[in-house]
Amino acid sequence: MSLFSLHTPPFTVRIETDSSTLSNDLSALYPTDVLQPVPIAYHIYDFHIDYKRHFSGKSRPYHFRTGTEHFRMADANQLIPTFEWGLNWCVSAYQQQYLAIHAAVLEKDGKALIMPAPPGSGKSTLCALLMLRGWRLLSDEMCLIDPANGQLQPYVRPVSLKNASIDVIQQHQPAVAVFHRTPDTEKGTVAYLRPTDLSWQHRHIQAKPAWILFPAYQADAAEPVALFSMPKADTLLYLAQNSFNYAVFAGEGFRLLSQLVENTASYRLEYRDTELVLEILEQQLC
Amino acid sequence: MLVPLLIQCFRDPLAFQATASADCWTRLLQDARSLGMTAQLKALCERHQLWDRLPATVQKHFAWGWRYYQKQQASLFYELMELEPCLQQANYPCLLLKGAAYQALGLTVSEGRLYSDIDLLIDRYQLDDCKSKLFFAGFFEPAVSAYDKYFYLQLSHENPPLYHVKRGTALDIHFALFPLAGRKKLATEQVFASARPIEGSCFQVPSLSYLYIHAAIHFFWQEEQHKLVKDLIDLDLLYSQLLEQNLLAQLLIDAEHFGALEPTINTLLLVQTLFKRCLPADIAAQITSSPYQRSLARALVIKQLGGGISARLAGALWYLRGYQHKMHWRALLRHIWVKGKLAWQQRGKQIPQQNK
Incomplete structure (x- = not known):
């Protein structure tokens, strides 16, 4: 049985597992000061994860649990994706410190870009490519708005790539390592990209929101790239619908989202040419 | 005796705060989150002026829980306000039970306590009228089989849950406090007799002693194991309030009249x-001489709070014992027979469909 911990601000996690490979596998994705081989005795952890094998039918899958809450079972070959999804579940289901929106967040020159979008829209691909071009990653999954100041709180974790986006990244950046390519998960083939050193180094530093971009990859689009302004009311509604805890924040949630939308520029981006879209984005935004 | 951390904390929050290690706090946070009790811990620490002495991470988690609780509390009061105009027209008492009653009375047990549905108690003969009133307020009863309907109305103690068509609120209408199939001969009319109105509302609430009795029967005559700790903490907080109001003697009188x-x-x-x-x-003396003491059942509860094989074994025995209380053996045999038969018939219908 091994016990180790992950210190990914603003949350810390202690993991208890009987897998002999999990800690080693995660070391490809997290730096040594984030992935601690032994939990810190005097530290109070936000989440204790129990990730052990149990009998279940004919197999002995790993069960991802926190407290008595069960998230999901995983076969040995899907340990990493289920672990990453499990951590997302812990945070999205239980944290109520930040107003959380399902979106990728990056920052450059002190200004943050929020990209909320449904699966298949190319959000993670764009997020990964922008990160590899020098943008700082705050999160590829969760936009955390601090109610105290309206700033965005980083929650740096590996970038999750799915299906075709894995090849797109490898075509654009052949030198970049893609880790733990796992076929046949419930989301298809998934793989992970390690955040850049810049992203890890600034993982404690909040960023000021500047843009909200709704990307939509359309292979058969007439134009290679089309960028439209989004009405602020539509942006607010979409963000509210894609928030994990907007209802819990109630009136404060509305105030925070209104303030966010008021102080940022919102766009809808339709594209089929990834290289061109990166150039246009950097021209328009930076 | 291995006592869960949550019980240790509620037992003596000052001692717990003074001695808890980081690992102890980590485990307490996990247990509390699983049972939806972090907001109750915040309320507990504030009642004991401990908030400022808590570690920052613990304060953070308690604040998360409290934010969620505030949302739930607002939803509960909103829902009760929505129900008011509809149930104002009822010329019979509508009593709030459990979490909704604790909230309406502002009891200590309600501070930070989450709820999953609203429980109402009405006279059994007014059930159809109450449902028709709720129907016009947007509540509907999802379709259930004829046997399930019979089970709810003749063997259980409540109507199948009603849901609001827009808000999705779940409403449980009880006509007794315990399943009829248990044949416990409980005097439900005493609950109505004890009730008092909530000022400015059409709802009533049972007396504090009946709220305790209701919590006690659902704890001691049932088979569930996953929230024993939460239920015990509810009972302790209700007990403390009864003690404060010098109502423990009344509790025993009411329990005897009610049959519990x-x-x-x-x-x-x-x-x-x-x-x-x-x-x-005086209360200890009455209890000590009572023939209703069940030391084996209490030992099963305490054993389940520990871990390992003995807790599982105790849980299995508790499960069997709970069913014995909830359903008379003849009702249970008939229930198993009918459910088995229906499942078999259903299987027969599914096979030809699969072959198509």
């Missing part, structure tokens, strides 16, 4: 043992 001395006495003994509460001498 056994769960009342044994839950008081569990509260005494697990939370180290000192029962008043």
